[in-house]
Amino acid sequence: xxxxxxxxxxxxxxxxxxxxxxxxxxxxxxxxxxxxxxxxxxxxxxxxxxxxxxxxxxxxxxxxxxxxxxxxxxxxxxxxxxxxxxxxxxxxxxxxxxxxxxxxxxxxxxxxxxxxxxxxxxxxxxxxxxxxxxxxxxxxxxxxxxxxxxxxxxxxxxxxxxxxxxxxxxxxxxxxxxxxxxxxxxxxxxxxxxxxxxxxxxxxxxxxxxxxxxxxxxxxxxxxxxxxxxxxxxxxxxxxxxxxxxxxxxxxxxxxxxxxxxxxxxxxxxxxxxxxxxxxxxxxxxxxxxxxxxxxxxxxxxxxxxxxxxxxxxxxxxxxxxxxxxxxxxxxxxxxxxxxxxxxxxxxxxxxxxxxxxxxxxxxxxxxxxxxxxxxxxxxxxxxxxxxxxxxxxxxxxxxxxxxxxxxxxxxxxxxxxxxxxxxxxxxx
Numbered sequence: 001x002x003x004x005x006x007x008x009x010x011x012x013x014x015x016x017x018x019x020x021x022x023x024x025x026x027x028x029x030x031x032x033x034x035x036x037x038x039x040x041x042x043x044x045x046x047x048x049x050x051x052x053x054x055x056x057x058x059x060x061x062x063x064x065x066x067x068x069x070x071x072x073x074x075x076x077x078x079x080x081x082x083x084x085x086x087x088x089x090x091x092x093x094x095x096x097x098x099x100x101x102x103x104x105x106x107x108x109x110x111x112x113x114x115x116x117x118x119x120x121x122x123x124x125x126x127x128x129x130x131x132x133x134x135x136x137x138x139x140x141x142x143x144x145x146x147x148x149x150x151x152x153x154x155x156x157x158x159x160x161x162x163x164x165x166x167x168x169x170x171x172x173x174x175x176x177x178x179x180x181x182x183x184x185x186x187x188x189x190x191x192x193x194x195x196x197x198x199x200x201x202x203x204x205x206x207x208x209x210x211x212x213x214x215x216x217x218x219x220x221x222x223x224x225x226x227x228x229x230x231x232x233x234x235x236x237x238x239x240x241x242x243x244x245x246x247x248x249x250x251x252x253x254x255x256x257x258x259x260x261x262x263x264x265x266x267x268x269x270x271x272x273x274x275x276x277x278x279x280x281x282x283x284x285x286x287x288x289x290x291x292x293x294x295x296x297x298x299x300x301x302x303x304x305x306x307x308x309x310x311x312x313x314x315x316x317x318x319x320x321x322x323x324x325x326x327x328x329x330x331x332x333x334x335x336x337x338x339x340x341x342x343x344x345x346x347x348x349x350x351x352x353x354x355x356x357x358x359x360x361x362x363x364x365x366x367x368x369x370x371x372x373x374x375x376x377x378x379x380x381x382x383x384x385x386x387x388x389x390x391x392x393x394x395x396x397x398x399x400x401x402x403x404x405x406x407x408x409x410x411x412x413x414x415x416x417x418x419x420x421x422x423x424x425x426x427x428x429x
Contacts, residue, residue, distance in 0.1 A: 016175055024182045025070060027233045031189040032066045033059045034229035038193065041222035048218035055222070070185060077181045082133055082141055089282055091121035091143045102149060105158045106142065109165060109259050118142050118168060122149070129277035131289040132164040132173045140168050145279070151329050156269035159256050163266070163291060166255025172248045173289070180285040186237035190230055249305050250314055263321030267312050271327045274308040 036058035040051045077084075085091070096103040103120060110117040118132070118140035126147040134140035142164045149157065167173050253270075257263045270292070277292045287293045288304045315321040 020175065020178045020182060021074075023236075024074075024178075024185060025067070027182070027186050027237055028066055028070050028189060029059070029063065030229055030233045031186065031193060032062050034226045034233070035189075035193040036062065037222050037229070038226035041219040041226060045219045048221045051218050051222040066189075073185050073188075074181060077177070077184070078135055081135075081177055081180075082139060085133055085143075085286060086121070088286060089123045089125075089143065089279065091123045091141075094120045094122050099149075101154065102144070102157065105154065106161050106165075109158065109162055113165075113259060115165060115169065116140075118165075120144075122146055123279070125279060127277055127279050128152070128273045129279060129290045129292065130160050130164055131286065131291070132167050133177065133289065134168070135174050135177055140173065142168075147276075148273070151272055152269055155260070155262055155265035156272065158260050159262060159266040159269045160273075160291060162256035162259035163252045165259065166252040167248070169255065170248065170251060172252070176289050180288075183237050183285060186233055190234045193230055249311060253311055253315055254319065257315065257319045257321075263315050263319035266319075267315050267321045267323055268327065270308050270312055271324060272329060274326065276329075 033055060037051065037055035040054045040058065044051075046054075094103060096107075099122070102122070106120055107117055109115070116137045118134065119142070121141055121143040123143050123145045125145040127145050128148045128151060130142065130144040130148055132140065132142045142161065144157070144160065148160065152160070253266055256266050260266070273292050275294055277290055278294050279287065279290070284295065287295055292308060293305045312321075312323050316323050
């Protein structure tokens with residue numbers, strides 16, 4: 001049944017994960033039977049019914065070993081898939097002290113929705129991309145490239161982190177990891193069977209005589225059936241990965257807008273990432289987990305991601321965002337390329353702190369200024385008082401003071417006597 005909302009999509013992903021696991025064993029068994037039939041067809045000449053019966057007997061004998069091997073593969077992938085991905089991508093764990101900007105952005109998003117914070121990793125690459133991995137809350141991890149942090153501002157990085165968090169919340173990440181495991185197991189068994197066919201020396205039934213005829217009658221039909229089953233299993237493993245609905249990317253974009261309340265940031269992030277997300281050395285399975293997969297081609301039928309244009313159009317239509325169109329990034333050596341630019345040093349909210357617009361002459365001469373003028377009380381450029389003023393100050397200081405003496409002079413006498421004036425009168429009053 002199709003999923004029409006967020007919660008129905010989550011439930012649908014859980015059902016699909018279970019179906020994928022069951023389908024994994026089915027495909028493995030198909031490959032084992034095809035290998036047994038191929039071996040019988042190459043080892044003896046008999047009618048097709050006899051070869052099918054012998055191949056089924058070989059399959060029954062080999063099925064327990066194939067089952068144990070598949071379970072072991074799933075267990076190894078469950079516990080160590082992140083280590084394998086880190087070995088391919090070179091991702092390193094990031095703590096708050098390593099990158100406070102990135103760590104705080106993710107932590108704030110998780111706190112705002114009560115989500116368990118996944119591990120945060122950075123991959124050293126000029127590519128612009130990010131992906132999430134993991135099977136449970138203890139394993140979930142979000143990896144971003146250093147190029148993404150360089151060219152995207154805080155709002156855009158937050159939108160990308162919200163996109164990956166939504167993949168985790170919706171169960172997309174778990175389902176993608178299971179699909180990758182299926183592809184790995186099927187590819188392994190298919191390659192094994194083809195190699196055995198190439199060297200022409202495999203048989204579950206034991207040795208074969210050099211004098212036996214091969215490839216005639218039922219043997220030829222059996223070989224064709226076996227090859228057809230192998231190709232069918234391999235194609236089905238590929239179709240399973242494509243069958244993972246591309247709507248998960250639209251829902252992840254919408255979930256990011258729900259977390260950040262900023263559709264424009266998600267749109268501009270997609271425009272910057274568009275065509276710049278190729279991760280060197282990464283497998284196709286890793287690229288399918290990324291925000292954008294630039295390796296896609298042959299039309300949208302075989303694409304694991306919808307086009308950026310369609311994703312942006314959906315955000316514009318349903319979230320009210322604005323599309324700036326394709327965005328050209330500055331050269332790698334340009335300082336403006338960094339998304340976390342800093343303000344010029346020494347600048348305040350109304351100008352330069354060291355010398356604002358309309359600074360006094362006293363400030364330009366290096367003298368400290370008080371709240372009502374130069375600290376020395378004199379005119380600008382006159383640090384020393386004149387000789388008459390100095391004599392007047394000395395005489396005023398030597399005069400006796402008492403209650404009956406009264407004020408030496410009125411406020412109006414300050415300027416004429418040469419005494420330096422304070423904000424409410426002469427200093428010597």
